[in-house]
Amino acid sequence: MTRISYLAAIGEAQREAMAADPRVILIGEDVQSNLYGTAPNFVEMFGVERVRNAPISEEGFVGAAAGAAMTGLRPIVDLTYASFMYMAMDQFVNQVAKNRYMFGGQASLPVVYRASMFYRSSTAAHHSDRPYPMFMNVPGLKIMVPSGAYEAKGLLRTAIDLDDPVLSFEDATLWTKKQDLPDEEFRIPFGVANLVTEGTDVTVVAIAGAVEEARKAVAALAGEGVSAELIDPRTLVPLDVETILKSVAKTGRLVVADPAHRTCGAAAEISALVNEYGFDSLKAPILRVNTPDIQIPFSPSLERPLYPSARRIQEAVKRAIGAVASASP
Amino acid sequence: MTRISYLAAIGEAQREAMAADPRVILIGEDVQSNLYGTAPNFVEMFGVERVRNAPISEEGFVGAAAGAAMTGLRPIVDLTYASFMYMAMDQFVNQVAKNRYMFGGQASLPVVYRASMFYRSSTAAHHSDRPYPMFMNVPGLKIMVPSGAYEAKGLLRTAIDLDDPVLSFEDATLWTKKQDLPDEEFRIPFGVANLVTEGTDVTVVAIAGAVEEARKAVAALAGEGVSAELIDPRTLVPLDVETILKSVAKTGRLVVADPAHRTCGAAAEISALVNEYGFDSLKAPILRVNTPDIQIPFSPSLERPLYPSARRIQEAVKRAIGAVASASP
Amino acid sequence: MPELTEVYAPVEVDRETQLEMLRRMQRVRSFELTVASLVKKGELPGAVHTSLGQEAEVVGACMALAPTDYMTGNHRSHGHPIGKGASLPPLMAELLGKSTGVCRGKGGSMHLADFSVGSLGESGVVGSAIPVATGAALSAHVLGNGRVALCFFGDGAANQGCLHESLNLAAIWKLPVIFLCENNQYASTTPARTVLSVDRVAQRASGYSIPGVTVEDGQDVLAVYAAVKVAVDRARRGEGPSIVEIMTYRYSEHSEGLLHAGAYRDAAERESWIARDPLVLHRARLLTAGVATEAELDQLVSDVEDEVASALEFAVASPLPEPAEAYADLFTTPIPQFGGMV
Amino acid sequence: MPELTEVYAPVEVDRETQLEMLRRMQRVRSFELTVASLVKKGELPGAVHTSLGQEAEVVGACMALAPTDYMTGNHRSHGHPIGKGASLPPLMAELLGKSTGVCRGKGGSMHLADFSVGSLGESGVVGSAIPVATGAALSAHVLGNGRVALCFFGDGAANQGCLHESLNLAAIWKLPVIFLCENNQYASTTPARTVLSVDRVAQRASGYSIPGVTVEDGQDVLAVYAAVKVAVDRARRGEGPSIVEIMTYRYSEHSEGLLHAGAYRDAAERESWIARDPLVLHRARLLTAGVATEAELDQLVSDVEDEVASALEFAVASPLPEPAEAYADLFTTPIPQFGGMV
Numbered sequence A, B: 001m002t003r004i005s006y007l008a009a010i011g012e013a014q015r016e017a018m019a020a021d022p023r024v025i026l027i028g029e030d031v032q033s034n035l036y037g038t039a040p041n042f043v044e045m046f047g048v049e050r051v052r053n054a055p056i057s058e059e060g061f062v063g064a065a066a067g068a069a070m071t072g073l074r075p076i077v078d079l080t081y082a083s084f085m086y087m088a089m090d091q092f093v094n095q096v097a098k099n100r101y102m103f104g105g106q107a108s109l110p111v112v113y114r115a116s117m118f119y120r121s122s123t124a125a126h127h128s129d130r131p132y133p134m135f136m137n138v139p140g141l142k143i144m145v146p147s148g149a150y151e152a153k154g155l156l157r158t159a160i161d162l163d164d165p166v167l168s169f170e171d172a173t174l175w176t177k178k179q180d181l182p183d184e185e186f187r188i189p190f191g192v193a194n195l196v197t198e199g200t201d202v203t204v205v206a207i208a209g210a211v212e213e214a215r216k217a218v219a220a221l222a223g224e225g226v227s228a229e230l231i232d233p234r235t236l237v238p239l240d241v242e243t244i245l246k247s248v249a250k251t252g253r254l255v256v257a258d259p260a261h262r263t264c265g266a267a268a269e270i271s272a273l274v275n276e277y278g279f280d281s282l283k284a285p286i287l288r289v290n291t292p293d294i295q296i297p298f299s300p301s302l303e304r305p306l307y308p309s310a311r312r313i314q315e316a317v318k319r320a321i322g323a324v325a326s327a328s329p
Numbered sequence C, D: 001m002p003e004l005t006e007v008y009a010p011v012e013v014d015r016e017t018q019l020e021m022l023r024r025m026q027r028v029r030s031f032e033l034t035v036a037s038l039v040k041k042g043e044l045p046g047a048v049h050t051s052l053g054q055e056a057e058v059v060g061a062c063m064a065l066a067p068t069d070y071m072t073g074n075h076r077s078h079g080h081p082i083g084k085g086a087s088l089p090p091l092m093a094e095l096l097g098k099s100t101g102v103c104r105g106k107g108g109s110m111h112l113a114d115f116s117v118g119s120l121g122e123s124g125v126v127g128s129a130i131p132v133a134t135g136a137a138l139s140a141h142v143l144g145n146g147r148v149a150l151c152f153f154g155d156g157a158a159n160q161g162c163l164h165e166s167l168n169l170a171a172i173w174k175l176p177v178i179f180l181c182e183n184n185q186y187a188s189t190t191p192a193r194t195v196l197s198v199d200r201v202a203q204r205a206s207g208y209s210i211p212g213v214t215v216e217d218g219q220d221v222l223a224v225y226a227a228v229k230v231a232v233d234r235a236r237r238g239e240g241p242s243i244v245e246i247m248t249y250r251y252s253e254h255s256e257g258l259l260h261a262g263a264y265r266d267a268a269e270r271e272s273w274i275a276r277d278p279l280v281l282h283r284a285r286l287l288t289a290g291v292a293t294e295a296e297l298d299q300l301v302s303d304v305e306d307e308v309a310s311a312l313e314f315a316v317a318s319p320l321p322e323p324a325e326a327y328a329d330l331f332t333t334p335i336p337q338f339g340g341m342v
């Protein structure tokens, strides 16, 4: 076991994959200087041909990575902040997601796009986005949302192995969080949720950084005699609906903690799925703990309360089990 | 009353607004030649300074319209196909949606972006998108989804009057559909749903072109003794949740017909809202009739069955009322 | 900055290649005429953009590439894979939405792709395939497999930001890619001179420190071939990207059957271009130079016409895809739709 | 294509303007030094990018504009509104996230904007404000109000597609906009020479048939002013856009407190730029030319230092916004959050 941070785990996954397969290359702004910490000594290890500093032109290099993936490489692209992905949106939606389908299966696109969600850091609206829901609405993209160093490393190895395009939304609130990781190489499959804590009274599904908050909430709730089951879906596409349904079949109650904006967020999808396929087991409304539908303000006093926190998750659970009255619409 | 098509209604709204206010200008590819039919004789009426042919550079002119809106103009931008909006995604999300908020209210952005959803026309994956859900996840954008000529005209007039950015998703399956419109100018407020048909057994919420299909389904169901209430939200941001909740309080059942892809679509949001705030009135699972999570294939034989059709809506309603067994997950 | 001056040097083109140029131009011509008539009869679904009039630039450019080289294109899409040597029946079947189509009926007119001949796909979104071709060049460069990539784009696409980004990227990484501008002077109903900040797209090359050349007579297949060949050879030698711009003209409306409001093009202008038809020009040259006889060329044309006719037969006889096939081909490792469709 | 040759002609700049240049440069300098020390003490949240070393290009460019002209900028954001004449207390309060901030605490360091002086906002997303400035120029053009717009962008932003699109748009529509490249030779840790396909961004101007000029000595505020003034006058006369590139250098790391892995910049290089400090240069010129005395300039500096100190006092004393204020300012016509927040 080695104790490493979320960021270091990403670096490790990249290093192992690049060492294992010369077709894996890394493209991104300031990767050669390892500005963001996920490519330590990569230039020395793999050379500048495989560790490529990109000009600030997201549309260009996102598309170039797609074209390279269609013709024999297996690129990893570091977009740094998720808020810059919009610059390349046409390439993501119209090329990366569609090319295999449009061409009747002639293309495979083994490419991973990594982006960090840099919220809760007072960088305001241009750096704080958590845009995975809009990509979930685009068929053809696989989406991972690692909630810890273990997931970050294990899912990323799988992502790089996959012959399909993967978007990795990395949660910067976890960057420095450390975990003990196996010394041997390992992979975590896509579409298999992690049952973090078993429980009987209520199911909590939490996404990315919200898993950490939910963990705290669940622990606090246990102290209050509430038994909550915590599920981390790990990947949003594919989504392990079965595990969630099975849990709700047991608990009858669901709270979804999702750092994205509320409207059409991942929590909305999970709510709709459970309503549709788990209706009979539901004893109470499904509650969503999201970021409200406003942009992210700069001032810490404005920003801090907005995200799913342990406190907000705990309150939602209490509402779900009827311990406190529901707010009227 | 004058009988005009959906496309002509859009042209009328633009003409009236441009005649009323010299600050309203039109920007778009091939608008001077009226290629798409919504700017007939506009060059003659308003001149080339106000009817501006744009180069194919969506990011540039979408952003330029935003900057113009921040400084005194009230532009209408015709993006022609919704599938081209991704090219300008950074401008939509990072400038259009965020500028007022980031600058603490100093900016107003009275600008309307129009785009048509050109599905069911065998133009395949690059021209058939219905991407309103991803924009619903972006706080700061108002979104209209006109379901007929009346709505197209009335909502667009309101959109142009508003001091906020509006995205208009126009449904090309309705382009040629005609309706009798009042001769005098009129406006339809945002955030007020249209109760298309009253009913008691089930609520059907339908979006854009799906309203027409739902209308047929509701009529057919009436023949079978099923009383369905049909609601057209008209705008998705703001969304008239109250009207939907009131209806579900009466019917206890909900089917949402939404031409977008299913995952994180508008139907998911409506389902989540009704689950959360109307849970006690729900007698059956909320069913979503969407386009499945695949890209749009070219071949008519592949494409035709994919969208919410009268038949699919009818079947969903029957399932919702328990007339047919539910598919197992 | 290197210059593409060699472009004006005469190129040695062997007899077989010269004939193959005519054959491929004729393939494009016959294919497009067939397609246009199908549209007129209402037998082709969707939007269809033909390359009638642009055969020389399409074929001249493609033939300067090796069969293993890569190519991407745009909505005006049929000529590119044909020029690159794709087999016609699966192309025609694709246009008819058949399961034997080159994209199994998923792509249609705007999304032809034949990976077996290096055709990586046409993009219905203007400009959007340019970064993809740049990426194909990146893989060729990194893998060192000696291939080059070429992307076709129009005068309209020249104003897209992704072109700028791709040019810069290719220039600094010295990627083997040819940015091939098919300047037919109009984007739908919009004249290039009203929306393009330069007379010639190639003038932008200096902003990327790469060679840029305009072939003013884009109806001359040999001139096109020569110019593109210089750029291809340069790319293959590891000297980086080029812009090659070909002045040409489309005979038809922007898309088949399109009724447009304004008279944005001059009838006389169109006539003058038709008077210099690329097939007629090349045929005349072949005859004058004694490369082939009238009879041989007539045979070539009629062989191609048969080829196209049998492609059509194949397409017509092919089955439509089963509705369930819509759910295939999204992912290499599929994800089932949860719960099936309501 | 018109040339900006007048740039090297001496400009007549009156005494008051010359002093105001020093005053504004000193404002930027003192403001940034204060900000940097706040960051060091952990008293400033978020990412902070200073313009230390770039004062001449910031102020020279801004002062070539009229107060009613428009301006947009980027993440290196404090200098721009200060240069444009914004009042300091609301800027400083914004950095501290106070409700008296120019953006009511919503924007912070990367999103300063003071519409009262034509500052339409800084963009944290690189390149993204360039189309917005182009649009401000469009409204000036259509409304005929005689204003011009200027957008600041870095050497790194020069490779963004939106710049290309904006240049082309502004060129064909003859919009009164100045594309002002602050070429400090690095984008974060990436040297421009490794990612930029030209030596000078201004070389790209010819691709848009517009003037492009590089001020090689961007530490000379008068040289910057002169070059930008030519472009501004040209724009105001209705002759369209220009690129003006200013060679300069940032003294600090990319953002305050940033620890970077590689030594991407040479210490000697930095020293040589510091040796030609723009404030020192301009001060010396004022003295030599007899524009002001040592005592007068010392007074000016100390006045500015007082101004910055009292801006900081104001900011510190100001209240933080109430949490509920987070829900204001999204729309001009608000939409309530349905059901409140869980």
Ligand SMILES: Cc1ncc(C[n+]2csc(CCOP(=O)(O)OP(=O)(O)O)c2C)c(N)n1
Binding pocket: B029, B056, B058, B080, B084, B087, C075, C076, C124, C125, C126, C127, C153, C154, C155, C156, C157, C158, C182, C184, C185, C186, C187, C188, C254
């Ligand atoms: C991003 C985008 N914007 C607009 C369109 C609509 N459109 C299709 S073709 C076309 C004109 C293209 O002109 P050009 O690039 O010159 O190619 P040509 O048709 O002349 O061959 C336009 C505007 C599109 N398909 N994609």
Ligand SMILES: Cc1ncc(C[n+]2csc(CCOP(=O)(O)OP(=O)(O)O)c2C)c(N)n1
Binding pocket: A029, A056, A058, A080, A084, A087, D075, D076, D124, D125, D126, D127, D153, D154, D155, D156, D157, D158, D182, D184, D185, D186, D187, D188, D254
């Ligand atoms: C679209 C986008 N990509 C990347 C970044 C991250 N980033 C912030 S500043 C910067 C460097 C910008 O360099 P330059 O434009 O030269 O401005 P400078 O910092 O040198 O003033 C980068 C890469 C960003 N903010 N936006």
Ligand SMILES: [Mg+2]
Binding pocket: C154, C155, C156, C182, C183, C184, C185, C186, C187, C188
């Ligand atoms: Mg063209």
Ligand SMILES: [Mg+2]
Binding pocket: D154, D155, D156, D182, D183, D184, D185, D186, D187, D188
């Ligand atoms: Mg820089």
